[in-house]
Amino acid sequence: MIEIPPIDWSVVLQLCIIFGGATALLMADLFIPEVRRRVTGYLALAVLAAAAIAGVAPWGCRGHTFSGTIQIDSFSLVLNWIFMLGAAITIVLSFDYLPRHGINRGEYYVMILFAVGGMMLLAQGADLVVLFLGLELLSITLYALAGFAYPRTTSEEAAMKYLLIGAFATGFLVFGIALVYGATGATNLAQIGAVLAEGRIDGENRIYLMAGAAMTVIGLGYKISLVPFHMWTPDVYEGSPTPITAFMSVAGKAAAFAGMTRFLLTALETQREIWVPILAALAAITIVVGNLGALTQQNVKRMLAYSSIGQAGYILLGPLAASERGTEAMLYYLLAYTLTNLAAFGVLIALEARGEAAWNLSDLGGLWQRSPGLAIAMAIAMLSLAGVPPTAGFVAKFAVFTAAWQAGQAVLVFIGVIVSAIAAFYYLRVVAQIFMSEPTREVEISSDRVLAFGIGLSVIAIVLIGVLPARLLNLI
Amino acid sequence: MNQIGFPLVSLIVWLPALGALLLWLLPRDNTAAGRIVALAAAIGALVAAVPLYILFDPSQAGYQLVDRVGWVSDWGLYYSVSVDGISLWLVLLTVFLTPIALLASWGSDVANPRLFQGLILLLASGMTGVFVAQDMLLFYMFFEFTLVPTALLIGMWGSDERRAAAIKFFVYTFAGSVFMLLGIIGLYLIHGQQTGVYTFDLATLLASLQLGAIRIDPLIEQLLFLAFFIAFAVKVPIWPFHTWMTTAHAEAPVSGVVDVAGMMLKIGAYGLIRFNVQLFPNAAAWAAPAVGVLAVITILYSAWVAYGQSDLKRLLAYASVSHLGFIVLGIFALTSQGIAGAVVQMVNSGVTTSALFLIVGMLAARSGERDISSFGGLWGTMPVLGSLTLIMVLASIGLPGLNGFVGEFTILLGAWLSPVLGWGFVLLAVLGVILSAAYLLRMFRLVFMGEVPAERAAMPDLQGREAIVLGALLVPTVVVGLYPNILFGPMQVTMQQLAQTLTQTLASR
Numbered sequence: 001m002i003e004i005p006p007i008d009w010s011v012v013l014q015l016c017i018i019f020g021g022a023t024a025l026l027m028a029d030l031f032i033p034e035v036r037r038r039v040t041g042y043l044a045l046a047v048l049a050a051a052a053i054a055g056v057a058p059w060g061c062r063g064h065t066f067s068g069t070i071q072i073d074s075f076s077l078v079l080n081w082i083f084m085l086g087a088a089i090t091i092v093l094s095f096d097y098l099p100r101h102g103i104n105r106g107e108y109y110v111m112i113l114f115a116v117g118g119m120m121l122l123a124q125g126a127d128l129v130v131l132f133l134g135l136e137l138l139s140i141t142l143y144a145l146a147g148f149a150y151p152r153t154t155s156e157e158a159a160m161k162y163l164l165i166g167a168f169a170t171g172f173l174v175f176g177i178a179l180v181y182g183a184t185g186a187t188n189l190a191q192i193g194a195v196l197a198e199g200r201i202d203g204e205n206r207i208y209l210m211a212g213a214a215m216t217v218i219g220l221g222y223k224i225s226l227v228p229f230h231m232w233t234p235d236v237y238e239g240s241p242t243p244i245t246a247f248m249s250v251a252g253k254a255a256a257f258a259g260m261t262r263f264l265l266t267a268l269e270t271q272r273e274i275w276v277p278i279l280a281a282l283a284a285i286t287i288v289v290g291n292l293g294a295l296t297q298q299n300v301k302r303m304l305a306y307s308s309i310g311q312a313g314y315i316l317l318g319p320l321a322a323s324e325r326g327t328e329a330m331l332y333y334l335l336a337y338t339l340t341n342l343a344a345f346g347v348l349i350a351l352e353a354r355g356e357a358a359w360n361l362s363d364l365g366g367l368w369q370r371s372p373g374l375a376i377a378m379a380i381a382m383l384s385l386a387g388v389p390p391t392a393g394f395v396a397k398f399a400v401f402t403a404a405w406q407a408g409q410a411v412l413v414f415i416g417v418i419v420s421a422i423a424a425f426y427y428l429r430v431v432a433q434i435f436m437s438e439p440t441r442e443v444e445i446s447s448d449r450v451l452a453f454g455i456g457l458s459v460i461a462i463v464l465i466g467v468l469p470a471r472l473l474n475l476i
Numbered sequence: 477m478n479q480i481g482f483p484l485v486s487l488i489v490w491l492p493a494l495g496a497l498l499l500w501l502l503p504r505d506n507t508a509a510g511r512i513v514a515l516a517a518a519i520g521a522l523v524a525a526v527p528l529y530i531l532f533d534p535s536q537a538g539y540q541l542v543d544r545v546g547w548v549s550d551w552g553l554y555y556s557v558s559v560d561g562i563s564l565w566l567v568l569l570t571v572f573l574t575p576i577a578l579l580a581s582w583g584s585d586v587a588n589p590r591l592f593q594g595l596i597l598l599l600a601s602g603m604t605g606v607f608v609a610q611d612m613l614l615f616y617m618f619f620e621f622t623l624v625p626t627a628l629l630i631g632m633w634g635s636d637e638r639r640a641a642a643i644k645f646f647v648y649t650f651a652g653s654v655f656m657l658l659g660i661i662g663l664y665l666i667h668g669q670q671t672g673v674y675t676f677d678l679a680t681l682l683a684s685l686q687l688g689a690i691r692i693d694p695l696i697e698q699l700l701f702l703a704f705f706i707a708f709a710v711k712v713p714i715w716p717f718h719t720w721m722t723t724a725h726a727e728a729p730v731s732g733v734v735d736v737a738g739m740m741l742k743i744g745a746y747g748l749i750r751f752n753v754q755l756f757p758n759a760a761a762w763a764a765p766a767v768g769v770l771a772v773i774t775i776l777y778s779a780w781v782a783y784g785q786s787d788l789k790r791l792l793a794y795a796s797v798s799h800l801g802f803i804v805l806g807i808f809a810l811t812s813q814g815i816a817g818a819v820v821q822m823v824n825s826g827v828t829t830s831a832l833f834l835i836v837g838m839l840a841a842r843s844g845e846r847d848i849s850s851f852g853g854l855w856g857t858m859p860v861l862g863s864l865t866l867i868m869v870l871a872s873i874g875l876p877g878l879n880g881f882v883g884e885f886t887i888l889l890g891a892w893l894s895p896v897l898g899w900g901f902v903l904l905a906v907l908g909v910i911l912s913a914a915y916l917l918r919m920f921r922l923v924f925m926g927e928v929p930a931e932r933a934a935m936p937d938l939q940g941r942e943a944i945v946l947g948a949l950l951v952p953t954v955v956v957g958l959y960p961n962i963l964f965g966p967m968q969v970t971m972q973q974l975a976q977t978l979t980q981t982l983a984s985r
Contacts, residue, residue, distance in 0.1 A: 388624065388650070389617035398613070402551075402661050410662075417658050421651035428627075428646050436631035436639040470548045 008065040010058055011072045014051045014080055015120050021047030022113035029106030037104045041091050044109035048084045048091075048116070055080055068188055069127035075327065079123035079258045082335050086251035087116045089342045089454050094243040096448035097349050101241065103149050112247065115141040119255035126266075128177045128187040128216070131259045135173065135223065138255055139166045142248055146240040158239025165222065165232040173219025179212025180267075192267040199270075213268055213275070220263070223256035226316070227286040230309045234293075237305035238359075242352060245301065246345035249308045250338040253315075257334065261319045261327065272322055279320055284415050286313030291423040301359040303426060304344060307385060310423060311337055314416060317400040321407035329399035332473060336384065336392035336465065343458035344381040347374050350446040350455070364430060366439035373452065374445070377459045379431045384462050386427040387420055392466040399473075483543040484528055485557045485608050488571060491521040493601035496594040507589055511582060514593035518575040518600065525571045532564055534966040537973040539610055539679055547614075552668075552675035557608040561970025562749055565823050565963060566607045570741055572952075573830060574600040577737040580834050580945050583841055584731035586633055595625040596737050606743045612660045612676040615750075616653070619711075619743065623649055626724075626738040633734070634727040641727035648720035652710030656747075659703030663755070666692060678750070685755060686977060694758065701759035704751045705767075711744030714767075714804055715774040718797050725793030725833075730846060732837035735789075736830040739796075742822040745803045749815060753807060754974065757981040760810060764896040767808045772904045774801030779911035783918065788836045788846045791919055792829060795872065798908060799825040805905055806887035809897050810982065812975030814890025820963045821883030824871070824956060828880060831868045831949040835861065838942055839923070842935045848919060853928035858937040862924045864946050869920050871953045873913045879956035882963070884909060895982050 009016070025047065029040045055077050064071035091109060098104040114137060121134025143166060147159025181187050183205040184195045195201065201209055218229060225233040237245045268275055290310025297303035315337065318330025348359060351367075351374075368375040384393030397420065405413045465472055495517020502509055532540055539558035547555045559567055577596055586592050602625065605618035623646050631642030660676070667681055668674035670690040675681065684690045692700070710717040721739065728734040753760045775798050782794035799821065806818030838861065839854075840846045855862035871878035874885070888905060891897045938946070956963055 383624065386650075389620045394617070394620075398657070398661075401657070402665070405661055406665055413661070414658065417654045421647075421654045424650045425643070425647050428643055428650075432631055432639050432643050435628060436642060470546075470550070473548060473550060 005067055008063055011063050011065040011124075012070055013054045013058075015070075015117060015124070017047065017051040017054055018113055018117045018120065021050070022110050022117065025113065026107070026110045029110065032106065034104060037098070037106060038095055040106040041095055041109050044091055044113055045088055047113060048088050052081060052084050064126055068190070069130050070121075070124050071126040072124060075331070076120075076123040076258070078331050079254065079334075080120050082254055082331070082338055083116050083119040083123070083251050085335075086247060086254070086338045086342065087112050089339075089346075089458060090243050090247040090251075092450055092454035093246065093342065093346050093349050096446050096451045097241065097243050097352070100352075100446070101149055102151070103241070108145070108148060111141045111145055115145070115247070116251070119251055119258070122255040123258040123262075125259065125262065126189050128180065128189065128192075128263075131263065132173060132177060134255070135220070135259060136170065138252060139170070139223070142244070142252060145244045146236060146248070148244065149241045152239075154239035155241060156239075158236045161232055161239075162236045169219050169222035169229070171219075172215045172222070176212045176215030176217075176219055179208045180216065181212075183209035183212060189262060189266040193269055196268070196270045210274070213271070216263060217260065217275070217279070220256050220260045221282070224253055224260065224312050224316075225309050226282050226312060227289040227309065230286070230290070233309055234302050234305040237308070238299065238301050242301070242345055242349045245305075246342050246349075249304070249345070250341050253308070253312060254334045254338065257315060257319070257330065261330065264319055265322060265327070269322075276320060276322065279316065280409055280412050283313045283316040283320060284412055286310065286316065287416055287419050291419050295422065295426050297426070298361050299359050300361055300364065300430065301348060303361075303430075304341070304348075307423070307427075308341065310419070311385070314397060314400055317404040317409065317412065317416065320409060320412070321400075321403040323403060323407055326400075326403040326407060328473060329396070329403040332399050332469065333396040335472070336396040336462070339458045339461050339465075340381050340384040340391075340393055343377055343455055343462065344385070346451065346455035346458065347378040347381070350374055350448075350451055351443055352446075361430065361433055362437075362440045363443050364433045365437040367434040370439065371445050374455070375434045377455050378434055380459050380462055382427040382430050384466070386424045388424075390463065390466045392462045392469070395466055395469045480531060480541065484524065484531070485541050485559060486543045488521050488524045488528065488567065489557060489601055489604045489608060491524065491601075492517050492574060492597040492604075495520070496597040496601075499590055499594045499597070502590065504588075504590055510590045510593060511578075514597055515575055515578050517597055518571070518578050521571045521600070521604070522575055525568055528559065529564070529568065532559060532966060534561070535969055537561070537969045542610065552664075552673070552677070553613055554611050554677060555614060556610045556677060557605070557614075558610045559608055561967035562819060563607045563746070564966055565819060566741065566746055567604055569823050569826050570600060570603045570607065572948075573736055573740060573826065576830070576834075576945055576948055577733045579941060580736070580837065581731060581733040582941060584729065584733070584837070586729070592629070592633060595629050596733065599625040599629070599737050603741045603743065607746060610678050612664070612678060612681070614676070616657060616660055619656075619747070620650070620653060622738070622743070626734070629734045629738060630724055630728050633729040635730065636727075637723075638727045641723045644720050645724045648717070649711055652717070653707040655703045656707035659700050659707075659751075662696075662700055662703065666690060666696070682754060697756050698759045698762060701752055701756040701763060704747065704756075705763070708744045708747040708752065709770075711747065712742070712800050712804060713744065713797065714770050714801070715777050715797075718774065718778065721797060722790060722793040725796070726787065726790045728789075730789070730837055730840045732789075732830075732833035732835075735792075735833040740826045740830045740833075742800065742803060742826065745800065745807065745818065745822055748804065748807050749818070753810065753815070753978070757810075757978050758985070760808065761896055761978075761982055761985060764808045764810055764894075768805060768891075768897045768901050771801045771805040771808065772901055772908075774798065774804065775905055775908035776911070779908050779915060783911065783915040785915075786848045788839070788848055788919070788923075789833070791848070791915065792832050792836065795832075795912065795916065796825070796829050798912060799829065799872075801908065802884060802887050802905065805891055805897070805901065806883075809887070809890040809894035810978045811890045811894050812971045813886050814894060815974065816964060816967060816971045817883050817886025817888075817890050819967060820956075820960070821880075821887060823952075823963060824879040824883045827949055827952050828868050828872045831946060831953070832865070832872065834945060834949075835865050835868070838938075843932060848922050850929065851923040851932060852926045853924070854932065854935065855924040857928060857933060857935050860938045860943070861946075864938075864950065865924060866920060867950065867953065869916045871957065873916055874909055877957050879953050879960075882956060882960040
């Protein structure tokens with residue numbers, strides 16, 4: 001008779017709501033006629049809301065279950081909220097987009113929910129196997145979502161590219177996990193940490209450990225799109241349906257950061273001298289390559305893709321600091337970045353009519369005269385990405401810089417600051433195009449109210465948490 | 477809360493922004509109502525500044541009328557605003573120039589005047605905020621925030637190359653100021669690590685530095701100094717970082733309104749005093765000769781280039797940069813006379829150069845031209861404007877009895893007495909004074925004297941609103957010239973204290 005250890009359901013309550021809700025929704029969608037497809041979306045929002053509320057009760061508690069493979073703490077709760085916020089805004093941004101592109105299908109919303117489930121596993125995972133499970137669940141749903149606009153060849157191309165590169169990354173991750181297990185005899189992050197703290201790993205095992213750890217980081221690095229694992233990002237972001245691009249660029253990235261932070265700070269805490277310089281170098285390259293790549297882009301969607309690579313480099317400064325303040329800074333940055341990127345992509349969605357992409361920089365010309373609301377939203381999003389006060393982007397950059405410098409990464413901060421000055425140019429070019437140029441051609445602008453609501457909400461939040469970050473930082 | 481139990485300084489800062497918010501609620505096409513609301517908000521701030529001047533106690537050195545609220549307490553970040561002897565006059569200048577700029581903007585027929593005035597008001601709030609912020613990070617936020625409305629004002633209402641000028645303005649200044657962010661974080665962490673108190677509060681930092689509660693390695697101090705210096709040198713601007721400013725002035729709306737509201741307030745020079753000299757006196761003494769050389773180059777080069785300009789706005793832009801060279805020279809004399817002269821010159825040059833920019837705007841509004849060769853002999857057709865222009869030109873040159881003389885003289889005196897600069901710098905700077913007489917009188921001669929071109933013969937003289945605008949600027953020009961103590965008085969104690977620290981520092985080198 002196998003004895004099953006007791007399960008603490010409160011730890012996995014949010015996960016249960018998401019997975020249960022997604023499964024139920026998949027069935028329910030069969031009975032919803034296509035003309036009322038939005039109902040599926042609203043139900044998905046309800047599931048997210050229920051899961052978000054379920055996170056209030058366990059606030060401040062710590063616990064784990066399933067033999068210590070899944071845990072709950074404030075780190076994971078905050079991340080879960082960021083994922084759900086990102087997913088909810090993505091759904092809101094999609095309502096108008098899907099029918100306009102003739103891909104109004106209920107599975108879309110269900111897959112977003114499953115992706116959120118995968119992200120939560122990454123945030124709550126206390127075991128390498130769970131991290132792997134979460135990453136795969138997230139990736140597979142994202143492959144499908146990237147190709148969701150399948151009649152469009154670019155969407156198919158994006159999905160294919162993402163799948164191939166993703167499979168490659170998965171290979172790294174699995175092999176890395178296997179090597180770490182071989183060296184330490186454990187897959188549980190805390191146990192690995194304990195074994196390493198004893199300091200008895202040497203000789204061959206040490207090599208296996210290092211190789212395994214490096215491969216695990218590489219596997220996650222693909223998802224974060226750290227340079228040099230970023231090559232897929234611009235193509236996939238450009239080809240995917242725009243709401244999905246937004247979703248990938250924020251929530252997907254946040255989830256991979258969650259997993260990486262857990263792995264580095266729980267399992268490899270004691271090996272800091274080894275991984276900090278390596279990741280610092282990667283962060284520096286990522287910041288430089290991402291931002292310089294964005295500098296020459298005329299296509300706004302590609303520019304945002306490169307910008308998101310650069311932003312990932314800045315976010316990495318948080319975990320690099322390996323301090324409470326660093327983690328706090330990373331979480332704040334992730335939230336600020338989520339809101340900002342969603343607002344920016346939201347504006348692109350509003351400009352995108354069926355079969356015709358309005359992503360060229362010149363298509364934004366004179367947006368101010370045609371749609372002042374969208375113009376202001378895009379301007380605030382760009383200023384936030386550039387890190388101009390009083391937006392959330394500024395507070396986020398300040399927080400990661402301070403944390404990293406405090407941890408002795410002054411050179412890295414210096415590079416980050418210089419590059420952020422260069423980056424201001426391409427962000428500002430968008431603002432200048434919107435306010436100071438004449439329209440070049442007529443672009444049909446969506447007048448969907450829900451879409452406007454989603455963008456408006458994000459923009460207000462950007463300014464609000466930029467001006468009053470105190471409460472939020474205390475929470476984190 | 478401060479000694480009067482009322483957030484007076486905050487009121488002055490936020491009243492214009494509140495006005496901008498109100499404007500936004502007004503219907504878009506109601507131009508008259510928009511003008512009145514905007515002007516009322518600006519005048520409200522000006523009126524609120526009167527009790528500020530009265531309540532300010534000139535016998536005390538430190539920060540007065542402090543409004544302080546916890547903002548991000550975990551980081552030691554406070555919303556904390558106040559005035560001291562250095563910032564008082566700059567705040568007064570800001571609230572004085574804002575209604576003038578708004579009133580002057582009524583003349584030009586801009587598209588979407590509601591937005592234009594709203595941005596001017598936001599800019600006024602940002603500028604005032606820069607001068608009153610007593611917390612480093614708050615200062616940085618205001619400093620950066622002023623870029624957004626200025627860039628939009630230049631880029632949306634400017635001349636042909638406005639877009640490029642707006643981007644250049646923003647990117648140049650932003651690139652400079654990120655170094656300041658580095659400096660701020662560095663100083664914040666050093667103070668936190670040595671005392672355990674993480675704070676951005678300038679008064680606390682200054683006290684710790686002066687009392688020796690924290691010790692900064694000379695090399696680190698020099699690096700911190702440089703971080704702040706790059707930001708402010710670009711903002712001032714000092715040669716060779718000046719190109720953004722001449723482009724911005726040349727492309728800014730021809731009425732001169734944005735030049736007045738956005739660039740006449742010397743926040744860069746203020747930053748040099750507040751951060752570079754006050755916080756890092758050692759490094760300031762170390763850098764002073766080099767900065768002095770840059771300042772002299774700025775004075776002479778800009779004056780030389782100004783002489784060759786045919787575009788009136790470009791000419792004034794270079795004139796303005798040349799004046800800023802004097803201000804920087806005064807600051808880095810590191811004597812009480814030099815710094816006091818610099819502050820006085822910041823106010824005076826703000827007044828007179830503003831007036832000249834607005835006069836060019838008035839000429840352009842009548843003729844559609846701003847090229848110097850398209851005018852001539854206007855003194856005959858526009859006697860009042862001609863006379864006012866002459867007064868402003870003479871004040872700007874530094875004629876005794878008008879305000880420009882006071883600042884320039886004190887700066888040169890301070891530089892002469894300075895232990896770090898000396899008479900060589902003064903000798904070269906005096907050449908700048910002569911050159912300024914040359915290019916400004918040339919401008920006056922070509923525009924107002926000689927033959928009147930036929931198509932300019934019927935240009936009307938000053939109208940009521942314009943007379944109010946220039947008349948308001950005339951008052952300080954004459955009053956300060958005749959009774960300079962009105963400016964020097966309130967800042968005396970602050971300057972003495974600053975000079976005392978500097979003298980000690982210089983003596984111990």
